[in-house]
Amino acid sequence: MKISIFDLGKNIGNELLAQRVKNYFIETNKDTEVVIYNSVDTEIKDCVGCWSCWWKSPGECALNDDAYKLYNDYINSDEVVILFNTENGFIDGRGKTFIDRLIQHFLPYIKLRNGECCHLRRYDKYPVINIYFEKSELSNEEERVIRSYLARMAYHFYSTCKEFLYENESIYTVNLESTKPMDEVLSKEVIERKPNGRWVIYNGSPRGNYSNSKLIIEKIIMGMKSQGVENIELRNLINIKEHKIWAEDFDSVENNLFVFPLYVHAMPGSVMKFFEQLKPANNKNVHMAFLVQSGFPETSQSYYLRPYLELITKRLGVSFDGIIIKGGVEGIQIKPEKANKKFFEQMEEIGRTYANKGIMDLNLKKEYEKSEYLSKGNQLLFSIFSLTGLTNYYWNFNLKKNGAYEKKFARPYTK
Numbered sequence: 003m004k005i006s007i008f009d010l011g012k013n014i015g016n017e018l019l020a021q022r023v024k025n026y027f028i029e030t031n032k033d034t035e036v037v038i039y040n041s042v043d044t045e046i047k048d049c050v051g052c053w054s055c056w057w058k059s060p061g062e063c064a065l066n067d068d069a070y071k072l073y074n075d076y077i078n079s080d081e082v083v084i085l086f087n088t089e090n091g092f093i094d095g096r097g098k099t100f101i102d103r104l105i106q107h108f109l110p111y112i113k114l115r116n117g118e119c120c121h122l123r124r125y126d127k128y129p130v131i132n133i134y135f136e137k138s139e140l141s142n143e144e145e146r147v148i149r150s151y152l153a154r155m156a157y158h159f160y161s162t163c164k165e166f167l168y169e170n171e172s173i174y175t176v177n178l179e180s181t182k183p184m185d186e187v188l189s190k191e192v193i194e195r196k197p198n199g200r201w202v203i204y205n206g207s208p209r210g211n212y213s214n215s216k217l218i219i220e221k222i223i224m225g226m227k228s229q230g231v232e233n234i235e236l237r238n239l240i241n242i243k244e245h246k247i248w249a250e251d252f253d254s255v256e257n258n259l260f261v262f263p264l265y266v267h268a269m270p271g272s273v274m275k276f277f278e279q280l281k282p283a284n285n286k287n288v289h290m291a292f293l294v295q296s297g298f299p300e301t302s303q304s305y306y307l308r309p310y311l312e313l314i315t316k317r318l319g320v321s322f323d324g325i326i327i328k329g330g331v332e333g334i335q336i337k338p339e340k341a342n343k344k345f346f347e348q349m350e351e352i353g354r355t356y357a358n359k360g361i362m363d364l365n366l367k368k369e370y371e372k373s374e375y376l377s378k379g380n381q382l383l384f385s386i387f388s389l390t391g392l393t394n395y396y397w398n399f400n401l402k403k404n405g406a407y408e409k410k411f412a413r414p415y416t417k
Contacts, residue, residue, distance in 0.1 A: 004035045005024075007085070010096055022168070023173065039071075048102070056109070072100075073104070073106065077415045079129045086135040087136055088139065091140060091147070092314075093135060096271070096275075098269065107124055108123065117376055117381060129161060133178070146184065151307070154267050183305035183306045185309075188315070189322075197357065197359075199255070200255045201226070201234045204262075205236060206270060208265075208270050217335070229353075229354055252280055257291075259356065261295070269307060282319050284319035285320060286320065290314075294325065294328070295327075300375050325362060325367075
């Protein structure tokens with residue numbers, strides 16, 4: 003039996019905990035092989051959204067860093083233990099990046115699982131995921147959000163999930179089951195206002211200026227400018243070196259809109275690395291709004307993130323201006339102009355509403371969330387299209403273009 007412990011924490015206490023967890027497994031089964039990876043010793047670059055692991059070098063990340071050995075041991079372990087650090091009410095950016103890059107262990111192809119889209123397995127077996135996260139600075143609500151998110155992550159990755167609890171120098175585990183996401187709270191209490199002051203839009207896509215998020219932002223800005231708003235600053239959160247300066251400037255910006263893609267049911271790691279640097283502003287004249295877009299057609303995939311985006315505004319002491327979640331966005335860059343016409347008009351409407359009322363457009367929010375789960379009819383259509391191979395066309399086209407089609411089911415980490 004092999005156990006891999008990934009210590010992603012930041013303090014010496016976690017190193018001691020990792021050793022105690024190792025002892026816990028060895029005491030249970032003396033033949034167990036346990037490996038500990040300390041975050042200080044391992045570089046984990048942020049996922050850049052290149053999809054090389056799906057259509058250029060199937061199953062293997064293109065980034066050249068120390069993380070190769072982590073992901074090799076991950077898939078070849080019977081159980082893994084992930085010790086997460088938390089910042090500003092969620093697992094920190096390093097932990098989120100670690101999760102983002104696990105996607106290389108799965109195929110790009112989609113199947114329906116309990117009525118939702120889910121990536122297909124690349125490997126026959128996936129490890130049991132044991133998680134531990136630091137709780138000293140968390141509210142009860144934030145703990146619930148993190149547990150709900152991590153259980154969902156494990157479900158999507160075909161793993162059972164347990165939480166390690168360490169109390170009074172004793173270790174024990176409890177099973178975490180994936181459940182429906184927590185209900186939104188603040189989103190029902192968004193208040194219209196007459197916005198003024200500075201405007202900053204953050205592009206949280208790892209693809210930066212070549213992203214769907216950038217196209218969306220361009221249309222939002224068009225809508226805002228049609229209402230007389232000028233001097234809108236755009237910041238790309240892939241520019242990690244700018245995070246500290248932008249975080250220090252945060253409480254002087256009245257209107258902050260974050261636009262980013264969904265990465266494994268939450269924000270990309272690079273976005274969380276910015277969120278974790280934000281300090282409480284305790285100023286209701288500072289506002290935060292969010293637009294989360296994803297390739298999955300159903301909006302339910304993003305609902306595990308939504309309560310956190312509400313709670314971070316509460317933690318920072320700023321005003322919450324709503325969240326719009328839009329599914330089915332992937333592929334807009336290759337669609338003909340007519341196919342995107344309605345969608346881009348809607349993005350302009352978001353800009354107009356934001357400029358006039360200071361909130362995310364409630365009518366569009368309601369319209370998009372009609373597709374929170376796939377209808378029975380759409381599930382049937384998806385099943386039919388799957389039989390014809392049409393649902394795999396986009397991925398197979400790019401695999402063939404990159405000369406990787408014959409390797410599409412590769413398992414590069416198999417021992």
